[in-house]
Amino acid sequence: xxxxxxxxxxxxxxxxxxxxxxxxxxxxxxxxxxxxxxxxxxxxxxxxxxxxxxxxxxxxxxxxxxxxxxxxxxxxxxxxxxxxxxxxxxxxxxxxxxxxxxxxx
Amino acid sequence: xxxxxxxxxxxxxxxxxxxxxxxxxxxxxxxxxxxxxxxxxxxxxxxxxxxxxxxxxxxxxxxxxxxxxxxxxxxxxxxxxxxxxxxxxxxxxxxxxxxxxxxxxxxxxxxxxxxxxxxxxxxxxxxxxxxxxxxxxxxxxxxxxxxxxxxxxxxxxxxxxxxxxxxxxxxxxxxxxxxxxxxxxxxxxxxxxxxxxxxxxxxxxxxxxxxxxxxxxxxxxxxxxxxxxxxxxxxxxxxxxxxxxxxxxxxxxxxxxxxxxxxxxxxxxxxxxxxxxxxxxxxxxxxxxxxxxxxxxxxxxxxxxxxxxxxxxxxxxxxxxxxxxxxxxxxxxxxxxxxxxxxxxxxxxxxxxxxxxxxxxxxxxxxxxxxxxxxxxxxxxxxxxxxxxxxxxxxxxxxxxxxxxxxxxxxxxxxxxxxxxxxxxxxxxxxxxxxxxxxxxxxxxxxxxxxxxxxxxxxxxxxxxxxxxxxxxxxxxxxxxxxxxxxxxxxxxxxxxxxxxxxxxxxxxxxxxxxxxxxxxxxxxxxxxxxxxxxxxxxxxxxxxxxxxxxxxxxxxxxxxxxxxxxxxxxxxxxxxxxxxxxxxxxxxxxxxxxxxxxxxxxxxxxxxxxxxxxxxxxxxxxxxxxxxxxxxxxxxxxxxxxx
Amino acid sequence: xxxxxxxxxxxxxxxxxxxxxxxxxxxxxxxxxxxxxxxxxxxxxxxxxxxxxxxxxxxxxxxxxxxxxxxxxxxxxxxxxxxxxxxxxxxxxxxxxxxxxxxxxxxxxxxxxxxxxxxxxxxxxxxxxxxxxxxxxxxxxxxxxxxxxxxxxxxxxxxxxxxxxxxxxxxx
Numbered sequence: 001x002x003x004x005x006x007x008x009x010x011x012x013x014x015x016x017x018x019x020x021x022x023x024x025x026x027x028x029x030x031x032x033x034x035x036x037x038x039x040x041x042x043x044x045x046x047x048x049x050x051x052x053x054x055x056x057x058x059x060x061x062x063x064x065x066x067x068x069x070x071x072x073x074x075x076x077x078x079x080x081x082x083x084x085x086x087x088x089x090x091x092x093x094x095x096x097x098x099x100x101x102x103x104x105x
Numbered sequence: 106x107x108x109x110x111x112x113x114x115x116x117x118x119x120x121x122x123x124x125x126x127x128x129x130x131x132x133x134x135x136x137x138x139x140x141x142x143x144x145x146x147x148x149x150x151x152x153x154x155x156x157x158x159x160x161x162x163x164x165x166x167x168x169x170x171x172x173x174x175x176x177x178x179x180x181x182x183x184x185x186x187x188x189x190x191x192x193x194x195x196x197x198x199x200x201x202x203x204x205x206x207x208x209x210x211x212x213x214x215x216x217x218x219x220x221x222x223x224x225x226x227x228x229x230x231x232x233x234x235x236x237x238x239x240x241x242x243x244x245x246x247x248x249x250x251x252x253x254x255x256x257x258x259x260x261x262x263x264x265x266x267x268x269x270x271x272x273x274x275x276x277x278x279x280x281x282x283x284x285x286x287x288x289x290x291x292x293x294x295x296x297x298x299x300x301x302x303x304x305x306x307x308x309x310x311x312x313x314x315x316x317x318x319x320x321x322x323x324x325x326x327x328x329x330x331x332x333x334x335x336x337x338x339x340x341x342x343x344x345x346x347x348x349x350x351x352x353x354x355x356x357x358x359x360x361x362x363x364x365x366x367x368x369x370x371x372x373x374x375x376x377x378x379x380x381x382x383x384x385x386x387x388x389x390x391x392x393x394x395x396x397x398x399x400x401x402x403x404x405x406x407x408x409x410x411x412x413x414x415x416x417x418x419x420x421x422x423x424x425x426x427x428x429x430x431x432x433x434x435x436x437x438x439x440x441x442x443x444x445x446x447x448x449x450x451x452x453x454x455x456x457x458x459x460x461x462x463x464x465x466x467x468x469x470x471x472x473x474x475x476x477x478x479x480x481x482x483x484x485x486x487x488x489x490x491x492x493x494x495x496x497x498x499x500x501x502x503x504x505x506x507x508x509x510x511x512x513x514x515x516x517x518x519x520x521x522x523x524x525x526x527x528x529x530x531x532x533x534x535x536x537x538x539x540x541x542x543x544x545x546x547x548x549x550x551x552x553x554x555x556x557x558x559x560x561x562x563x564x565x566x567x568x569x570x571x572x573x574x575x576x577x578x579x580x581x582x583x584x585x586x587x588x589x590x591x592x593x594x595x596x597x598x599x600x601x602x603x604x605x606x607x608x609x610x611x612x613x614x615x616x617x618x619x620x621x622x623x624x625x626x627x628x629x630x631x632x633x634x635x636x637x638x639x640x641x642x643x644x645x646x647x648x649x650x651x652x653x654x655x656x657x658x659x660x661x662x663x664x665x666x667x668x669x670x671x672x673x674x675x676x677x678x679x680x681x682x683x684x685x686x687x688x689x690x691x692x693x694x695x696x697x698x699x700x701x702x703x704x705x706x707x708x709x710x711x712x713x714x715x716x717x718x719x720x721x722x723x724x725x726x727x728x729x730x731x732x733x734x735x736x737x738x739x740x741x742x743x744x745x746x747x748x749x
Numbered sequence: 750x751x752x753x754x755x756x757x758x759x760x761x762x763x764x765x766x767x768x769x770x771x772x773x774x775x776x777x778x779x780x781x782x783x784x785x786x787x788x789x790x791x792x793x794x795x796x797x798x799x800x801x802x803x804x805x806x807x808x809x810x811x812x813x814x815x816x817x818x819x820x821x822x823x824x825x826x827x828x829x830x831x832x833x834x835x836x837x838x839x840x841x842x843x844x845x846x847x848x849x850x851x852x853x854x855x856x857x858x859x860x861x862x863x864x865x866x867x868x869x870x871x872x873x874x875x876x877x878x879x880x881x882x883x884x885x886x887x888x889x890x891x892x893x894x895x896x897x898x899x900x901x902x903x904x905x906x907x908x909x910x911x912x913x914x915x916x917x918x919x920x921x
Contacts, residue, residue: 010800013767020767020773026717029839032779037774050796053873054801054802064877072899083910100715721845728852
């Protein structure tokens with residue numbers, strides 16, 4: 001092993017980042033902040049993918065490919081998400097997710 | 106021709122059925138075309154039946170070995186039903202008689218129904234009725250017979266309720282249908298039993314298997330039950346007590362229908378069915394006694410009612426019930442030939458009398474009370490005199506047809522009594538007394554309606570030829586139709602019999618007795634209703650015995666009893682069930698729906714619409730499941746810990 | 750010696766990522782949050798470099814730290830006009846959310862500690878782009894194209910969504 005690091009470190013880092021992102025996604029009121037938190041969670045996943053790529057299948061590059069796709073989809077998701085937030089904001093003059101509850105009972 | 110007819114006997118019911126289809130779908134707008142089609146079909150059937158009759162009655166081989174051919178109708182594992190034709194002297198006789206009477210009645214109907222807006226429909230029903238009856242007669246299989254039996258019931262329903270604008274007609278049709286359905290239910294149970302026990306409903310096979318019933322693992326008691334269940338069908342269909350109530354009400358239909366129902370078709374179906382399955386009844390003396398007593402009681406019971414009735418068709422209806430009782434009695438004492446012989450003669454004179462009554466009603470514009478008639482014979486000679494012939498025949502005056510057949514029944518009943526059945530004497534007494542009553546009430550009606558003073562308000566006229574022609578033909582048959590079965594030359598019982606053909610010695614004493622009784626009945630009627638022009642004695646008699654008169658006039662209150670039963674017991678039961686349905690069944694259903702509704706009402710508030718709450722709940726669940734899997738069950742913990 | 754350097758690098762990068770990520774989710778000013786997000790993404794790119802994934806690291810910087818964050822800043826500016834200082838409030842759920850995510854982290858940590866990794870014992874080739882290209886454009890060409898279509902559709906959809914709606918209902 002080139003580094004003294006084993007996958008556990010990266011998994012733990014990724015878990016921590018994911019949990020922080022999750023906390024943000026659940027506890028923020030602002031819809032854009034939630035989008036930001038989701039980006040954090042996706043990045044945490046990418047760390048895992050690349051780490052496993054390095055330690056488990058270094059020559060196949062599947063993890064990296066996967067990470068690239070995740071980044072692509074995340075970019076699309078952010079774009080769409082922002083568009084939706086803006087559209088809703090126009091109608092409701094609000095970005096508070098708790099106000100977006102017209103799908104309730 | 107004869108050979109063709111024998112091999113194509115299925116055409117006999119098929120032709121009228123075809124006529125029904127043609128009338129319904131093609132010729133309904135043109136009444137004359139419809140009636141022509143219908144009559145042509147039934148006439149062809151009659152010609153075919155005559156050929157068959159010629160073929161069968163010139164070949165004694167058919168007595169022991171009926172001509173049977175069939176094809177597979179449907180089947181499944183271990184259960185096959187054939188539909189087929191069975192030609193033996195009995196069914197051939199029925200075929201001949203039914204098609205002939207039906208032909209005459211259809212000719213008569215062209216006059217009687219003239220100008221009716223539903224003329225075509227009427228003929229289509231008549232055709233279907235004839236078709237189902239003919240199909241019933243030639244059935245080789247009890248299931249096939251049952252289907253035809255129900256078709257006959259349906260047609261009678263349609264025809265009794267033919268005047269749909271009359272409430273009474275609709276009620277009568279319903280009554281007929283429901284009452285006979287009660288009987289049919291019993292019959293169906295009997296058929297199911299037969300199928301389960303003997304594995305077949307084919308008449309020929311059943312006839313071989315039933316006598317060996319012990320090999321099929323059933324006791325005599327069960328066989329008796331089967332026979333009695335089967336007999337419930339004929340009780341309903343043939344108007345036996347206590348299911349006779351529909352028959353007099355069936356008079357609401359057009360008169361040709363009454364003739365068709367009462368003379369040739371529907372009501373004799375029951376007698377015919379018992380005759381067909383006599384091999385079953387013969388095995389169980391208990392069932393035979395039930396048949397005999399039902400028949401004798403019905404005969405007497407209906408006769409006592411007929412004595413006081415006022416409507417011409419109603420009298421005839423009760424007389425039919427009574428005569429059917431005779432036929433059942435004959436079957437019950439084990440004589441197929443006597444029963445069938447009476448069926449044969451009765452068909453002629455009863456059809457004759459009904460058609461005659463129809464002619465009278467036609468002339469008097471449906472004034473039905475015999476007390477409002479009188480002296481009709483002068484204005485309507487053909488109707489009147491043919492009616493008299495019918496009256497002589499039913500009263501049992503030799504040499505008219507009814508005498509021979511009734512005498513035969515009395516003879517076999519007496520013989521039955523002599524062979525160790527002490528109760529047979531009771532049957533005999535009932536039958537002889539009924540003979541007296543029959544003569545009395547029939548001639549009461551004839552004297553009242555056709556003789557005596559003319560009523561000025563009536564303007565009767567003789568009916569057209571197409572109505573009188575059938576009357577004449579039937580009158581001739583009613584006069585001479587019994588000569589084929591006289592005790593001296595009993596051609597009849599040579600052909601139609603069950604078991605050994607019995608040669609009853611001519612019992613002169615018995616004949617004398619029945620003639621004397623008949624004459625006494627006629628004489629009494631003469632004294633009361635002809636000699637006594639004001640009918641004072643008759644009215645005084647009715648006043649002196651008001652209870653008897655009222656009981657008889659109100660038909661022993663059987664209808665009222667049934668109504669009371671329906672109102673109290675059935676309605677009460679229905680109310681209980683209604684309550685049960687509303688409160689318990691609906692309660693359960695509504696309760697379940699209510700639980701769903703209430704819980705839905707409560708639980709829907711979980712659907713807050715707040716996305717983050719959903720995410721929180723989701724991850725709480727993820728956490729819980731992960732903890733349970735990772736630290737609970739060792740197997741799953743191993744999987745969570747790296748696939749080990 | 751390299752081990753220690755990479756270890757130190759990991760610790761530093763981790764601290765940078767987690768610290769800035771915590772700031773992202775706790776700061777009250779949304780614009781500041783987004784700026785800290787950029788820092789976190791750059792830290793992640795450093796982790797990628799540490800993991801010999803230089804191409805992914807470059808993409809991470811370009812797409813996330815560059816494009817995505819700028820897009821988000823634009824979004825913030827479009828919807829938030831006044832009082833940016835309190836633009837990112839916390840809702841009532843954080844009291845439940847904090848223990849839940851804490852528990853989740855502990856559980857994952859425990860499982861990770863228990864896990865036994867099967868190391869491949871091989872090195873990641875240094876030329877990552879040359880190795881990635883054939884995989885991406887040969888083996889994964891269909892997902893690649895699908896991703897391209899997805900991007901196009903998503904951005905078109907975004908355009909349609911944010912178009913101004915006139916009072917008569919027409920989209921200009």
